[in-house]
Amino acid sequence: MPLDDLDRTHLARAVVLAREALLDGDEPFGSVLVDATGAVRFEDRNRTKDGDQTRHPEFEIARWAANNLTPDERATATVYTSGEHCPMCSAAHAWVGLGRIAYAASSAQITGWRASWGGSPSPVAPLPIQDIAPGIVVDGPEPSLEDDVKELQRRSFERG
Numbered sequence: 001m002p003l004d005d006l007d008r009t010h011l012a013r014a015v016v017l018a019r020e021a022l023l024d025g026d027e028p029f030g031s032v033l034v035d036a037t038g039a040v041r042f043e044d045r046n047r048t049k050d051g052d053q054t055r056h057p058e059f060e061i062a063r064w065a066a067n068n069l070t071p072d073e074r075a076t077a078t079v080y081t082s083g084e085h086c087p088m089c090s091a092a093h094a095w096v097g098l099g100r101i102a103y104a105a106s107s108a109q110i111t112g113w114r115a116s117w118g119g120s121p122s123p124v125a126p127l128p129i130q131d132i133a134p135g136i137v138v139d140g141p142e143p144s145l146e147d148d149v150k151e152l153q154r155r156s157f158e159r160g
């Protein structure tokens, strides 16, 4: 389904969380879990600065959902995220039976930006979510948030 105003509101919150992560020394990624009633059930942001590179918010959401939501609640929930799920998080999302994903910027966009700034490739291939989890409904990117996400990524890249 196309992104609507409510989707954009949740995506904007994910970008706010990404900014918080950047300002706290982590990588600029944030995510929000919204249930079928529209209630925000959980949110988190990247926490990799202390050395555990698996501390992605989308992975944290999958773990939280497995422990706190019924299978039906998980299947009907939407995860909003500032940047498209990486393969690790796509797999975790699918393994716990979560529903739709909406992202502000795609992995291809972020990878392209970092390459244009002279970055070296990520140790994990930037595969689209549906290459990892073909059953998941995925929407994005959201053009109105592209500049914000790109700026956060640029500041993170320049910080090193």
Ligand SMILES: [Zn+2]
Residues within 6 Å of the ligand: 056, 058, 059, 085, 086, 087, 088, 089, 090
């Ligand atoms: Zn991830």
